Amino acid sequence: MSDHVISDARGGLFRRISDWIFRRPNAFLILLFLPPLLWLGVVYIGSLLALLAHAFFSIDEFSGFIIYEPTLSTIAQLFNPANFDVILRTVLMAAAVTIAAAIIAYPFAYFAARYAKGKWKALFYILVMLPLWSSYLVKVYSWKLILAKEGIISWVAAKLHLTWLLDALLATPVLGGPSLSISYFGTFIVFVYIWLPFMILPTQAALERVPANLIEASSDLGGTPGQTFRHVIWPLALPGLIAGSIFTFSLTLGDYIVPQIVGSSAFYLGQAVYTLQGTAGNIPLAAAFTVVPILIMFVYLSIAKRMGAFNAL
């Protein structure tokens, strides 16, 4: 690098291109933008719109061909009790997972942001990054091992003489099942586990931006720890939690692998879409189903943006 501190002015093609670019910053901007915009704008958004358009077509009940005439009948099918149940179940699961993830993530993020220093801070960061980036399927698989009837949870429960508690949990109507890996509890635990790091990171980032002297000022002015939390820390941490909830909510809405591997046979949105486009060949209804998470996420994102969550990302 050192021998290029002052470079000789170049002539030739490069110089001319460079000068041309320098005089036309807008053209340069367009040149930079064009390839990624073409990829995302045409390939991605194009496919997305093509898919969404299908939601307004319907399928011929007898031949199974798609009728390319605009209709709202496919969208209306979403409100059939069977289909609506799937949507409701998925949204409730996503909400429950988000709340649980926030409750578990907050203390960890607070500790890592306020009390961990130097090497410890780096360690905490790695402790979150490793599970975040380790293989999704490996993580799901590990819970299959844990939740199995002959697995570690049953073993621990037996050792602690708590088998009755586990049995009572599994006997819960609707939510229970023959074993944890075939119940709603299982699906819930696995979702929380898999998306938890997505909640921790933005929460911790938001908490780290809370100036320590603000907290000290609050206690100097006579605020109890509870009041300091409610009036100083919480409002500043909220954008981080909301940023995290974007991930936990959206990822749960669209996931179809977890309920397929761990859970009762009840369908979730992702599975419905997967089966409809695959074996059932009903692309219009599959497309109508995908409209639901897109709509939910757009509403969610616009609320999040208003609450300043994007700055915490």
Add this chain to the structure above:
Amino acid sequence: MRSNLEPRAPWGLKLAALLCVLFLHVPLLLIFLYAFTTEEKSYQFPPPAYTTKWFAVVWERQDIWDAIWLSVKIASIATAVALVLGTLAAAALWKSRFIGKDYISLLFILPIALPGIITGIALRSAFNVADIPFSMWTIILGHATFCIVVVFNNALARFRRLSGSMIEASMDLGADGFQTFRYVVLPQIGSALLAGGMLAFALSFDEVIVTTFTAGTGVDAKTLPIWMLDELIRPRQRPVTNVVAIFVMCVTFIPILAAYYLTRDAEHTAGAGK
């Protein structure tokens, strides 16, 4: 200045943080334990006895090697595409102001903000409409779409720390745009790009949802995650899956740790003074 009277963490908070760490890591450790079990029909805990024979079994299995090789190919090409497009997008968004900029940034995070299944089914129906046969390349196309986001985020974060005055100084000293990029910009964003590339590689190597939609049915379709998914749904030799799981973890951990060390000192980037 920070006060030295930093209060000690209350024990309740420590306990909650510790439990959270255990929750995050014990499941991963169990995978290691189960790779040595002699029990291949169930997930019995504790394992009845221990053996290392499964590692040898995996070594002999050609289908696993094929899956690994396919995943490596796909991840490499998708990462290369993402590096170019993600950097271009970050360079364009950095410092420029124009109407609709917010929407463009939203467009770049959309493939990650929307559930993967939507990306997957949208691409699948587009391939069907355009009569594109499913192959390794359709998988790469899908992977590159969300890998761009990772590179873009990493590059943009570093660009923001890059001081604009350094670029002006370079130009003032007579360097043209290409020289400035080569000798001033690239050395500063290089490690962020490497980190973004590694994360993109790990992400693609591990992707399963978009892959199930963009893959065909032949040998070209069985990436390592798809192979694992088949094993999860229809288990054959369970410990074999564990050995493969350990392998996958190691392959993804190394780039993640490397990416962390590359971006760790980012705050000290030259010229980033307040």
